[in-house]
Amino acid sequence: MNSAADLERFLHEQIPLTVAMGVQVAECDDTRLVLTAPLAPNRNHLQTAFGGSLHALATLSGYSLLWWLLREPHAHIVIRESTIRYKNPVRGDLRAVCHSPAAQELERFRRDFARKGKARISLDAVVEYDDEIAVRFSGVFVAINS
Amino acid sequence: MNSAADLERFLHEQIPLTVAMGVQVAECDDTRLVLTAPLAPNRNHLQTAFGGSLHALATLSGYSLLWWLLREPHAHIVIRESTIRYKNPVRGDLRAVCHSPAAQELERFRRDFARKGKARISLDAVVEYDDEIAVRFSGVFVAINS
Numbered sequence: 001m002n003s004a005a006d007l008e009r010f011l012h013e014q015i016p017l018t019v020a021m022g023v024q025v026a027e028c029d030d031t032r033l034v035l036t037a038p039l040a041p042n043r044n045h046l047q048t049a050f051g052g053s054l055h056a057l058a059t060l061s062g063y064s065l066l067w068w069l070l071r072e073p074h075a076h077i078v079i080r081e082s083t084i085r086y087k088n089p090v091r092g093d094l095r096a097v098c099h100s101p102a103a104q105e106l107e108r109f110r111r112d113f114a115r116k117g118k119a120r121i122s123l124d125a126v127v128e129y130d131d132e133i134a135v136r137f138s139g140v141f142v143a144i145n146s
Numbered sequence: 147m148n149s150a151a152d153l154e155r156f157l158h159e160q161i162p163l164t165v166a167m168g169v170q171v172a173e174c175d176d177t178r179l180v181l182t183a184p185l186a187p188n189r190n191h192l193q194t195a196f197g198g199s200l201h202a203l204a205t206l207s208g209y210s211l212l213w214w215l216l217r218e219p220h221a222h223i224v225i226r227e228s229t230i231r232y233k234n235p236v237r238g239d240l241r242a243v244c245h246s247p248a249a250q251e252l253e254r255f256r257r258d259f260a261r262k263g264k265a266r267i268s269l270d271a272v273v274e275y276d277d278e279i280a281v282r283f284s285g286v287f288v289a290i291n292s
Contacts, residue, residue, distance in 0.1 A: 014191035017199055020166030045160035051225040052205045053163055056198025078232070079197040085227045 004028040007064055015060070021053060023060060030100060033065040037094040049090035054127050058084065058137035061098035062123040066141055069106060075113065075143045080120070082139035090129040096137075098125040109143070117145035150174040153210055161206070167199060169206060176246060179211040183240040195236035200273050204230065204283035207244035208269040212287055215252060221259065221289045226266070228285035236275040242283075244271040255289075263291035 004025040011018040011025070022041050027034035035057055042053035059079060066077050100106065101121060112119035120142045127135035150171040157164045157171070168187050173180035181203055188199035205225055212223050246252065247267060258265035266288045273281035 010191075015196050016187050016189065017163075017166065017196055020163065020187070041162050041166070043162065045156075046222060046224070050161050050163055050202075051228075052161075052198070052202025055201045055205070055228075056196075059198045059201070076192060078192070078235075081229070081231045082197075082201075083227070083229045086225055089224075 007068065010067075011060065011064065017056065018060065021056065023057065025064070026095070028064070028068060030069065032097060032099045033061055033068060035061045035064065035096045039090075039093050042094055046089070047091070049094050051086055054086065054090065054094060054135050055082070055084050055137065057094050057096040058098070058125040058127060058135065059139060061096040061125045062137075062139045062141055065098045065100065065123065066121070066143060069100065070110070070113065070143060072113065072143070074146050076146045077141055077143045080140045080142055082137060084138075085136045086134070087136065088129065088132060088134040090127060090134045092129060094127060095129070096125055096127050098123055113143050113145065119143050153214065156213075157206065157210065163202065164206065167202065169203065171210070172241070174210070174214060176215065178243060178245045179207055179214060181207045181210065181242045185236075185239050188240055192235070193237070195240050197232055200232065200236065200240060200242075200281050201228070201230050201283065203240050203242040204244070204271040204273060204281065205285060207242040207271045208283075208285045208287055211244045211246065211269065212267070212289060215246065216256070216259065216289060218259065218289070220292050222292045223287055223289045226286045226288055228283060230281060230283045232281055234275065234278060234280040236273060236280045238275060240273060241275070242271055242273050244269055259289050259291065265289050
C-alpha cells in the first residue's frame with residue numbers, strides 16, 4: 001500500500017462495515033493516521049455518534065496505522081484487547097487520529113516481527129470533536145507472519 | 147417496549163448501523179438479552195468477525211438490556227467506558243449475550259435513577275462462538291432522565 005487511496009480501497013474491500021460507515025482515510029503518513037466518517041450512518045438514538053461506531057473507527061485507525069508502518073504483505077494484524085472512554089458526545093462527523101508509537105517502540109515491534117514472526121504493540125487513538133478530545137482509545141494489536 | 151420485535155425495530159430505526167450489521171434480537175427477558183448478526187457484513191480481512199463489529203454488538207447488548215430492564219421512556223442511556231478482550235476469532239455468525247446484573251445492583255440502579263435522575267451501572271457481556279467464549283466485554287452505562 002503506497003497511498004491513502006490504496007489503504008481506503010483495502011478497508012472497503014476487506015471490511016464491508018467500513019463502506020456502511022462511510023470510512024475515509026483523511027491523512028496517512030509515518031507520523032499519524034486519520035480516519036473520518038459522516039455522522040448520519042453512525043448516529044444513535046440521541047443524534048450523536050453511536051459508541052460502537054466510535055470504537056470501530058478508533059480500532060480501524062490503529063489497524064490501518066500498523067498496516068501502513070509495517071509494510072509487510074504477509075502480516076496478519078489482529079486486535080487483542082482495548083479500552084475506550086467516552087468523555088463527550090460527538091454531535092457531528094467522526095474523526096479518529098492514531099499517532100505513531102515512539103521510534104524505539106516501533107523498532108522493537110519490527111524486530112520482533114522479523115525475528116519471531118509475531119509482535120505485539122499498544123496504540124492510542126483519540127476521536128476529536130469541536131477541537132476537543134471526545135473519546136480516548138487504547139488498543140493492543142498483534143501482527144503475525146502468515 | 148414489550149417484545150423482542152419492538153426492541154429490534156427500535157434499534158433499526160434509531161441506530162442505522164444495526165441495519166448494516168444485520169443485528170437481530172434473539173432473546174430478551176429479565177434474565178438476559180441475546181443479539182445476533184451474520185458474519186458476512188461483519189467480516190474482516192481474515193474472514194473472521196471484525197473487532198469493531200464484535201464490540202458494537204456487545205455494546206448494543208448492554209444498551210438494550212438496560213432499556214429493557216428500566217422500562218423508562220424518558221431515560222437516555224449512554225456508555226461511558228468499556229474494555230474488551232478478544233480471546234478467540236469468531237469464524238461464523240456473531241452472538242452477544244448480556245446477563246442481567248444481580249437483583250440488588252439492579253435495585254440500586256433503579257432507585258438512583260428515580261431519586262437523582264441519573265444512575266450508573268456496570269454490565270458484562272460475552273460473544274460466544276462454537277460453544278466457547280470468544281470475547282469478553284465490560285461496560286459502564288449511565289441512564290439520565292431526559
